[in-house]
Amino acid sequence: MAGNREAQNPVDLDDLYRDVILDHYRSPRNRGARDDASVSAEGFNPSCGDEIQLSVAIINGELSGLGFGGSGCSISQSSASMMTEAMTGRSIESAREMSQHIQQMLTDDEFDLDSVDLGDLEALSGVARFPVRIKCGLLAWKVLDQALANATGESVTDDSDIPTRVTSG
Amino acid sequence: MTTATPLDIAAIREQFPILSREVHGRPLVYLDNAATTQKPQSVIDALAGYYSTMNANIHRGLHTLAEEATTAYEDVRKQVAAFIGAPSHREIVFTRNTTESLNLLAYTLGARLRPGDEIVLTAAEHHSNLVPWQLVTQRTGAVLRFVELNDDQQIDVDTARAAINANTRIVSIVHMSNVLGSIAPVAEIAEMARSVGATMIVDAAQSAPHIPVDVNDLGADYVAFSAHKMLGPTGVGVLWGRRELLADLDPFLGGGEMISVVTREESSWAALPHKFEAGTPNIADVIAFGAALSFLNEVGMDKVAAHDAELTHYAVERLSRLEGLDIYGPADPADRSAVIAFNYRDIHSHDIATILDRSGIAVRAGHHCAQPLMRTLGVPATARASFYLYNERSEVDALVDGLLEAGERFGFERGA
Numbered sequence: 001m002a003g004n005r006e007a008q009n010p011v012d013l014d015d016l017y018r019d020v021i022l023d024h025y026r027s028p029r030n031r032g033a034r035d036d037a038s039v040s041a042e043g044f045n046p047s048c049g050d051e052i053q054l055s056v057a058i059i060n061g062e063l064s065g066l067g068f069g070g071s072g073c074s075i076s077q078s079s080a081s082m083m084t085e086a087m088t089g090r091s092i093e094s095a096r097e098m099s100q101h102i103q104q105m106l107t108d109d110e111f112d113l114d115s116v117d118l119g120d121l122e123a124l125s126g127v128a129r130f131p132v133r134i135k136c137g138l139l140a141w142k143v144l145d146q147a148l149a150n151a152t153g154e155s156v157t158d159d160s161d162i163p164t165r166v167t168s169g
Numbered sequence: 170m171t172t173a174t175p176l177d178i179a180a181i182r183e184q185f186p187i188l189s190r191e192v193h194g195r196p197l198v199y200l201d202n203a204a205t206t207q208k209p210q211s212v213i214d215a216l217a218g219y220y221s222t223m224n225a226n227i228h229r230g231l232h233t234l235a236e237e238a239t240t241a242y243e244d245v246r247k248q249v250a251a252f253i254g255a256p257s258h259r260e261i262v263f264t265r266n267t268t269e270s271l272n273l274l275a276y277t278l279g280a281r282l283r284p285g286d287e288i289v290l291t292a293a294e295h296h297s298n299l300v301p302w303q304l305v306t307q308r309t310g311a312v313l314r315f316v317e318l319n320d321d322q323q324i325d326v327d328t329a330r331a332a333i334n335a336n337t338r339i340v341s342i343v344h345m346s347n348v349l350g351s352i353a354p355v356a357e358i359a360e361m362a363r364s365v366g367a368t369m370i371v372d373a374a375q376s377a378p379h380i381p382v383d384v385n386d387l388g389a390d391y392v393a394f395s396a397h398k399m400l401g402p403t404g405v406g407v408l409w410g411r412r413e414l415l416a417d418l419d420p421f422l423g424g425g426e427m428i429s430v431v432t433r434e435e436s437s438w439a440a441l442p443h444k445f446e447a448g449t450p451n452i453a454d455v456i457a458f459g460a461a462l463s464f465l466n467e468v469g470m471d472k473v474a475a476h477d478a479e480l481t482h483y484a485v486e487r488l489s490r491l492e493g494l495d496i497y498g499p500a501d502p503a504d505r506s507a508v509i510a511f512n513y514r515d516i517h518s519h520d521i522a523t524i525l526d527r528s529g530i531a532v533r534a535g536h537h538c539a540q541p542l543m544r545t546l547g548v549p550a551t552a553r554a555s556f557y558l559y560n561e562r563s564e565v566d567a568l569v570d571g572l573l574e575a576g577e578r579f580g581f582e583r584g585a
């Protein structure tokens with residue numbers, strides 16, 4: 001089945017390793033924990049060992065800065081780096097919404113790329129075509145969801161196999 | 170380039186149907202044999218043949234099919250005994266896999282331990298020879314001790330001596346590491362274990378497929394391995410134990426097949442090895458495992474070992490010429506077999522595996538179920554290429570090309 005789909009629409013490594021992704025992997029943005037963090041969260045993929053720690057400064061309901069640490073493959077780390085850039089300046093609500101869009105883009109075949117303006121984050125769309133790497137791309141966003149839930153005092157329900165943990169900053 | 174392999178690789182490859190398939194439009198290069206090996210047609214036929222001609226439950230029916238199936242199943246037990254030099258087929262217990270064999274031992278032997286008793290493992294254990302013993306320590310108050318790696322990343326007699334003492338009750342070690350490829354001096358360590366009265370267990374999951382394993386030479390009390398890593402089907406493991414020791418162990422799982430007389434209050438146990446085979450076993454896969462052992466016997470384990478060593482030597486030589494490539498394990502290729510764990514440049518092993526996969530090359534990436542060993546080596550993960558009797562030099566060459574391509578994609582010049 002996967003073979004048929006691939007025959008119609010061949011999957012290329014260039015879909016996964018877009019220039020933007022490799023650039024963020026080589027020169028990560030916002031690397032390191034933030035001293036002024038309001039909340040932080042961390043998560044890891046037990047099957048492959050990728051890990052992300054995220055700290056988020058929130059002022060008046062707005063994400064004023066994000067910092068990340070951790071280690072792992074290019075997809076997990078560049079996804080986190082791109083996320084910290086793209087989420088800076090957003091409201092909690094809008095950050096959450098974008099997180100939903102990205103997670104849908106990675107996991108839902110029917111997702112319409114033109115339905116939202118993803119900016120640079122669109123580069124992550126190719127990850128969806130590499131099923132074993134989807135969890136690498138998702139990790140940072142799961143951790144963001146946890147951090148934001150902590151900020152609002154809500155809990156997230158997550159049926160993925162990525163364990164995340166929230167700590168107050 | 171001439172190859173020194175003693176095997177007719179082309180003839181061997183022809184017997185593995187999967188080796189003629191393509192992956193992403195390229196011929197499959199299967200280098201993940203430490204995870205599981207491919208199966209020859211004879212194994213596939215034996216599996217289908219059992220279901221099409223003699224399917225029946227064993228040891229209980231009085232009809233012809235049951236008799237044929239029972240004979241076929243028990244014949245494989247004899248084959249396994251002969252394969253590892255066991256004095257009696259009654260010493261061969263079929264389990265699901267190495268993991269279950271080791272859990273059987275941890276559960277039954279562990280029940281005898283007291284606080285302060287010591288269980289000696291090594292720094293290189295697969296989780297399957299670590300986690301069951303951790304459970305034992307929680308139940309009993311026994312403690313774990315570890316044989317460390319020496320400077321050459323090997324388990325040696327000296328590092329073993331440092332961990333074994335008068336409190337040692339159990340020594341359970343990996344014979345051939347699934348990460349380092351190194352082979353531990355089991356016979357010497359077994360001697361040390363015996364001298365302090367400890368039980369000696371060997372995890373032969375990687376060694377039984379690649380080198381001749383004779384339980385008499387190992388001097389061990391128990392040996393565990395898996396059929397699926399040696400051309401056999403999944404779902405079959407072996408536990409060998411000395412007869413008098415197995416006889417003295419309590420059962421692990423209770424139920425049908427493993428009993429002699431059952432009353433409402435209590436039961437007596439079946440004779441060895443059935444005492445340890447509760448319920449309907451994996452009849453079909455055990456029978457197919459027999460075909461795998463026949464295949465290995467026909468080729469000859471000495472030749473398999475020589476081939477794997479030769480190919481590993483070649484691979485170490487080619488890989489170590491790549492700039493930025495680190496190989497883990499013993500420096501001298503003569504000290505390892507069939508497994509090469511490595512990291513290349515600063516490219517994460519998952520990226521390496523994805524890129525190689527696009528060229529049809531299957532390798533493993535990650536912690537290889539040996540997280541503590543990864544920590545000892547100081548790396549979060551590695552890539553791993555592992556070979557078997559059907560692999561050839563051209564596949565090592567493909568691996569090297571694939572790595573150079575991965576390097577280019579991550580912005581390194583195509584050196585070497």
Ligand SMILES: Cc1ncc(COP(=O)(O)O)c(C=O)c1O
Pocket residue numbers: 203204266267268269295297298343345346347372374375395538
């Ligand atoms: C050294 C070693 N021990 C134990 C195991 C566990 O084998 P299984 O998964 O068949 O139980 C493996 C295989 O992954 C192994 O390489």
